Amino acid sequence: MTMIRNARLVPLAPGEVAPDQPLDVLVEGGSVTAVGTALDRPAGVEEIDAAGRWIAPGLWDQHVHLAQWTLASQRLDLAFARSPEDATRMVAERVAEYPELPVIGWGHRSGGWERDVTVSELDAVSGDTPVVLISGDGHHAWLNTIALMHLAMPVRDSVVREAEWFAAYARLSTLVGDDGTSPEAYRRTLDHAATMGVVGIVDFEFSGGVPEWQHRWANGCDLLSIRMATYADTLEDIIGRGLRTGDALPGCDDRLTMGPLKIISDGSLNTRTAWCCQPYADAHRLEYPCGQPNLSGAELRTLLARAHASGLEIATHAIGDAAVAEALASYADTGARGSIEHAQLVGRDDVREMARLGIRASIQPAHLLDDRDLTEKIWGDRSARSFAFRWMLDDGVELAMGSDAPVSPLDPWLAVSSAVHRSADERVAWHPEHALTPREALAASVDGQPMVRVGSRGDLVLLDADPLADLGDSAKTGAALRDMSVALTLVAGATVHSAL
Template sequence: MPIAIRRCRPVDLLTSEPGAAASEPPLVDVVLDDAGVVSVVPAGTAQPPAGAAVTEVIDADGRWLIPGLWDQHVHLAQWTLSSGRLDLADVTGPEQAVRRVADRLAVEPGVPVVGWGHRSAGWSREPTVAELDAVSGDTPVVLISGDAHHAWLNTPALLHLALPVRDTVVREAEWFAAYGRLSTLVGDDGTSPAAYRRTLEAAAARGVVGLVDFEFSGGAEEWCERWAAGADLLRVRMAVYADGLDAVIAAGRRTGDPLGGDPRLTMGPLKIISDGSLNTRTAWCCAPYADAPTAPPGMPNLDAAELQRLLATAHGHGLEVATHAIGDAAAAAALEAYAVTGARGSIEHAQLIRHEDVVRMAALGLRASVQPAHLLDDRDLAERVWPDRTDRCFAFRSMLEAGVELVLGSDAPVAVLDPWVAIAAAVHRSADDRPAWHPEQAITPREALLASLDGRRELAVGGPGDVVLLDADPLPAGDPRDQAAALRAMPVALTTVAGRVVHREL
C-alpha cells in the first residue's frame, strides 16, 4: 500500500556540489509503494495511485531526501558475529593479545574464545600457537586477523577444526576452508535469523537499503530459510564461491534472479579471491615488498588458466564475477582474464593498481568495488612496505577520471558496516589529525554519495521505493576535513525499502 512523504527536499546529485546552488531546492511530496516511486510532485499536491489509498503520511518537515544507500561488499555472518567476539583491533603485539585472551578466560572459563581484529603485520614478531596454549589449556581459541586472511589458533582449536597441528598461523585458502567449520566450535546462535535481523536493522538505521553478501555460506537454500524466518528487512544479493558454482549452475540461477520468489533477495556474482592481503604480505604485487626485498612479492591464489576457466564458466551461465585483487599484479591478471573471457562484473578492493590497468578497467566496463575505510587502517603499513607506490593506493580520483564506475562498500567486519564512514574516508583520506593521505586521490561528497547508490543517480518515478530521509544536507560545505566530520555524523531520520518503512527516527 502506498505511503506519502510530504515536504521533503530532494538532493540534486547530478550537478550540485557543496555551495553550488544559489538557493535550496523546492520541497516536494513523494509517494512510494512496493513497486517503486509512484510520484514526485510539488509539496502539498501528492495523490495516491488510482484506486489506492495512502496508508501513511510522513511529514519530512524540510529534511533532505536521497535514494537508498548500498554496501557493495559485506561478509554478513562475520559482521553479525562480531559483536560477541573478543576485540583485538587495538593490540600492539602477541603478548598483549595473549593477556586479553587470558582475561576473557578468567571471566568465562571453559567457553571457546573467538577474537577479531588484530593486525600482526605491524608486530615485531610472529605469534605462536605455544603461547596461546600456555594460557588456554583445553579451551579452544581462534583469533581472526583484521583482514580475515589468517587466524591464530591454539592446539585445541586446530584439532577441533581438523587442521594440522603447527606453531604458526593458518593462512589464506586453508583458513577460508576452515572458517566454515567454526560453528561446530561456537554454535550458530550468533547467526540465527533473529541475529541477522538485528544486524540489518542497524544497517537500515544508517540509511542502508541493500548489500552484497560475500559470506562463505550454505548457499541460496540457507538464505531463503533465513529470509522466511524474518531476516527479510533489506535487499540482499548473495554471492557464490567456486565450490558452490556447480550447484548454482545446476539450479539455473543467474545474477539478478530472485531467490525464493522475492525480488528483494537475488542471486549475486561469483566471488573469486585471486590473491591475499597487505597485512599477511600475500597481496600479489609487481615488485617486492620494501621490508622483504628478497621474498616473493605476494602470491596468486590460482593460476591464470584456472582464473580464466572460472570466469568463462560463470559468464557462460549468466553470472557476473567479483574478483578480489589487492596487489597490482593480481589486478593485472584479473583484467586479462576478463578481457579473454568477456566476463562482466567487478574488481574487488583494487587497493594497489597501475595507471594502465585503471584505463583497461574502464575500457572493459568493469566496476571498481572499493572500501575507502581500509585506507585509514592500511596507510601506515603501506608507507612501510610500498613506499615507492602509495600514489597508486586507493586511487579513487584516477579511477573516476578514467571512466571507471566506482562503487563503495565496507568489507564488514574488516571495517564497520556504515556507508557514511566509507563516504567520509573517500572525501578526506585521514582518520586522525594528520593531513589527508594522497589527497590528489580524494573524491567529492557528491561523487562518493553517487558511488553508494547502486547506480541510481536521482529520485525518479519508476525507480525503486528505497529512499533515505536525512536530518542534514549530505553535501556539506567546508573543506574536506569538515565535510568528512559532518558525513560521519550524518543523522538518518527514515529509511524505506520497496515502499516499506524499515527505520524511523521521526
C-alpha cells in the same frame, strides 16, 4: 504506499541540479510514481512530513560478510592489540573470565608487529581452551594447538593463511555453534543497518548458499534487499539450479536475488599475501617476496568463463597490482562482466583498462584508515597508487562502495567520510589527490540510482542534514558525514526505520 511531503532532493549525477524548493514524493508499488509540489494523496496512502529534510536514494553496502559481521559483537576485540604480547594478555584475561568457552578473537593487525607469532605462545596462556584469533583482514588466523586439532588442521607453530583458513572457517561452527547466525541474529544486524540508511547488501559470506538464505528470508530476514554471492565450491550447485545474476531466489520475492561468483585471486596487505609487481619492503621475512596469487591464470580464466557462460557476474578479489592486472586480463580474455573487489594497489594503465572493459571497482574507503601506516611501511612510494579513487572516477570507472564488514564496520557514512577526508586522526588527509567529493562518494553508495525522480526505486532515505554541504575543508566535511543522522529509511516503499 507512502507520500513524503516537503523533502529536498539531493543531486548525485554530474550536471544534476536539485530544485530550490522542497517537493512531495509519492511511492507506490515499490517505485516513485510522482514528484512535485502539493501532490494529491491517494486514499489509504501513509503521509510523512519531511519538514525540509533531504531525500536521497537508499544506501547499499556492496561488500559484506554478513555472518561474520553478525558474529563480530560476540568476539574478543583485538583491534587495539599492538603486539603479540598485547594479544596473549587479552586472551589470558578472557580465558580467566570464561574458562569453559572457546575464545574467538577478531581484528588484530599483525602486519604492523615487529615479529611473527607462534602457536606455542598462545598455548602458554590458553591451556585447554580453544583459541581462534582472526586477523583484521580476514586472511589468516592465529590458533592454539587444541583449536587446530578441533578444526582438523595439521599442528604447526605458525598462523593459518589464505585458502587453508577459508576452508577451516567454514568449520568454525563445530567449535562455537551457530546461535550467533540464527535468523533472529541476522535480523538484528539488518535492523541496525537500516538505521544508517542501508537498503541493500551484497552478501559475500562463506555459507550454505541458497537454502540458508531461503530459510532466513522466511524467518524474518526479509527487511532489506540482498544479493547472495557464491564461491567456486558452490558454483556448480548454483548453475544446476539455473540461477543467473539478478534472478530472485526460489520462493522469495525480487529483493532476495542471486549475486556474483566471488573469486579470491590473491591475499591481503596485512598478511603480506597481496600479489604485487614488486617485492614488499620487508621481503626478507617472506616466503613469497611479492605475495602470491591464489589461482593460476588458467584456473582464474576457467572460473570466469564457466560463470560467464552461465549468466553470472564475477566479483574478483584483487588487492595487489599484479593481481589487478591478471584479473583484468582474465576478464578481457573471457568476456566476463563484473567487478574488481578492493583494487587497493593499481597501476595507472590498469585503471584505464578497467574503464575500457567496463569493470566496476568495488571499493572500501574505510580500509585506507587502517592500512595507511602499514602501506607506507611495506609498499613505500607505491602508496601514491593505493586507494586511487580519483584516477578511477576520472577515467570513467564505475565505483561501488562498501565496507567489507567485519574488516571495517558496516557503516556507509564511515565509507563516504573516508573517501572524502582520507584520515582517521589529526593528521592531514593521506594522498588527498585521490579524494572524492561528497557528491561523488554518495553517488558511489546508492547502487547507481540518480536523484530521486519518477521511476526511481522506492528505496529511499530521509536525512537530517544536507549530505553535500561544503563546510570549508575536508576534515570538517568528513566529520559531518561520519555523524550523519538518518530520519527515515524505506525499502520498496515500506518503512524499515523511522526516527521521526
